[in-house]
Amino acid sequence: MTNHWIDIKNSDAVLIIGSNAAEHHPVAFKWVMRAKENGAVLMHVDPKFSRTSARCDFHVPLRSGTDIPFLGGMINYILEKELFFKEYVFNYTNFAFVVGKDYEFNDGLFSGYDPKTRKYDQSKWAFEKGPDGGPVIDETLKNERCVFNLMKKHYSRYTLKTVSDVTGVSAENLLRVYDAFCATGKPDKAGTIMYALGWTQHTVGVQNIRASSLIQLLLGNIGIAGGGINALRGEPNVQGSTDHGLLYSSLPGYHNLPVSTWQTLADYNKANTPVTTLKNSANWWSNRPKYVASLLKGWYGDAATPENDFCYEYLPKLEPGEDCSYMYVMDKMYHGKIKGGFIFGVNPMNSFSNTNKMRAALDKLDWLVCSELHNSETTDNWQRPGVDPKTKKTEVFLLPSAHRIEKAGTISNSGRWLQWFDKAVEPGGQARNFADIFVPLINKIRDLYRKEGGTLPDPLLKMHWTEKFEPEEWTRRINGFFWADTKVGDKEYKRGQLVPAFAQLKDDGSTSSLNWVYAGSFTEEAGNKSKKRDASQTPMQANIGLFPNWSWCWPVNRRVLYNRASVDLNGKPFNPKRAVIEWDGSKWIGDVPDGPWPPMADKEMGKLPFIMTKDGYAQFYGTGRLDGPFPEHYEPAETPLDSHPFSKQLSSPVYKFHTSDMDQMAKAADPNYPYVLTTYSLTEHWCGGGETRNVPNLLETEPQLYIEMSHELAKEKGINNGDGVIVESARGRVEAIAMVTVRIRPFTVMGKTVHLVGMPFAYGWTTPKCGDSTNRLTVGAYDPNTTIPESKACLVNLRKADKLTEIA
């Protein structure tokens, strides 16, 4: 979230799209209800009418996979009707940057496309450079290659007609949302967008979110109370694990994983540290070398010195462009290239797309280690239905895992709040939390290295490591320490004392921090701030529901990101009634501002608000994504259409996919698979249900796999409510119970009727008679930036079942 949960109550218009917030965030949803109570309009745009829709002022059904045309239409609407917030756009965005002459967009393809590699040469999209190497800015907008002009041209194609044709949303419904949401383009109005996996699980997932940022920047909704783009994270600590580099492609604190062309730390820093020519750009990432050096110092301690690049050479390095995300790991496994491994905290044999391939891939392992609360479809893969265990070679070690409430530590919530939780009870039996499994394991490996030697021992042996896991010790390490006596202002810190904030991190080895964004969370002065539960606040903070002393939030306890964009050039709030920060003439009051500098009216010291971009401006046009500088509509990899009105490029030209014999795909408008399937979870089960299916009272409420479909489709197929149904895709077959409902309705798309069905993915065979993985149907096609599979849209066929074997 750019903002935080309580802040939703400050919204005048809440657009929930790509999320089923009421069902998946049932407790936090009260802040959405609070906004409604305050008079906000609540809108839900989603393929199916859900419990979220029931509480919104209206629901707009959208064909799954068409969020970009829906949002592109809104961008066009804003630009045509001049509904954008001019002062904001003019001062804080790159609307007037001139794009280089190599940029082109023709019939669905941006310039630089290579069909052989299915990749773009992103250098073709670069901005025009001035004599000093900096951007060329033409505020008169006379240059037709100004970002604003290009954006206008690009989205002029997203008319009510074309958008309605492809999304299946009536023009009337489009206007209903556009009018309600675009009314927030005023200085004293705020609109928020809430999304979740409904946006990310597409071959255009990242661009769905990019499209929302174009809208929010046009309307001046970023940085303000009640605004923002709010990704809803949850109980699996998605926020915290992303911050800490859980994904293969990043190191903790949002640094790229090294690649083989960056052999030295200097190479790494050069490639990853942006340089700006603009004096009023804070260019925060210019600090990256300090954060990376401090991270390495945190990992390698005294062994990390400036002379040895702080042990940078020990870090693994990818080949450029190499993809090691889970879908690629599973593909390698399927091809027999992985012998064994650890699967913790996830149940891929139920939750990963194209599960039949996943299950076959896991069969190739010699050994597997899992740690679970319950036996799962993954731990018990070798004895799944229809398989003779004797034919499966995998030796599985199942370690009993502690439950969340059986351990202490922190969770970072959607609003980036770091919150400590205590251990409620001791783990039962021999169960351990993951750290109490990993730390002794690493120590055992270290012992073996010491005793027997081996290949490349130093990355493990030189680590600044621990004998025993203590959660709070790691909270301290994440914050970071001084490794040399240091004076900060008047205050002296000794070696071993905690650093007060990331501003004190250095690139000379005198500081460590396992994650710079969390520096300041645990200090000598205030202790472990994740334990703070103090509701005190100033009246200005109380006015917008900001609790600076309740837990702690990254970065530096800033509760609303980009808050310098909530004020004018003089530091005065655009909306005084819901001020986030204000310059009182000598200092900022309210929230922690994005940097200490005075307002921009101070030509010497003032800074632009978007401090994480190189040049300080928010980017309508950006060159960093692999699939284009502007979001553009492409159909899902499996689509019921054979053409669409925006270009001849049917699906994303750069989406990733695999080509094994188990990666079958339906062709476009395939008569064998005429229906769109979207998948989701539900309130009563947690993610894939591996835990909750083992809680009898939860299973009582949602006992078996179902398929939601319209009355129209049910009638066509001779299916009654409650009947057994066989659902098939090009990859698998699944049994489900029909839930015939008015909450799903047929779409009229490009003049033809398109039926959509929806299924939860919370059921698996280890729970008897409840059904088995819905993901046996879903597709192995991935977003090019994130490699997240398109679990939200694929094609299926279905028929009434004569008998069921998976459900009883």
Place this chain on the structure above:
Amino acid sequence: MPKAFLVDTTRCTACRGCQLACKEWHDLPANATKQRGSHQNPPDLNPNNLKIVRFNERMTKEGVVVWNFFPDQCRHCVTPVCVDVADMAVPGAMIKDKKTGAVLATEKSAKLSPGDAKAVAEACPYNIPRIDPKTKRITKCDMCFDRVSAGMQPICVKTCPTGTMVFGEREEILAVAQKRLAVAKERFPKAHLVDMEDVSVIYLLAEEKEHYYEYAGFM
């Protein structure tokens, strides 16, 4: 001082926290259920589910989908008919606690003949009491009598994350109900409070009661 609940269905998201919390607090086992083409599960009140959320969906003439949620439970009537009917057969089988206003089925309810127990159940205008085939007792919501007696809120109210359920002194709740009604009427002109004078569990509905559940209201 008698107590009362307000159930403001315009806030309910059917998360079923109340339904689950009720089972947990009363230590009731799970029923073996099946998917029958509805989210409403278990399908009805039963000795193991003293509270269930009922789901009612429809498409209006204007083509608008409406999905209503009704967290159903004993209304703890001001003048409970069930107590009168039970008293005629086994005095004390059903009682009304003067202090809290809770209507309770006692151990003596097991002594009601099957016919009398059925008569008690059928006398209820809200279709609440169920007869436990094993213990022969009448089962229904007990207002978390143990919790309320100890100064705590009923567990369903405590669990509700959206403010749908409020519990307190009857006079206070009546005032809250009127306030909530005024808010609800802004969006839902047909919003009303159900049988407010006669019950301790007052439902705020956005539209006619038949769009929630056959027995949502009596008057």
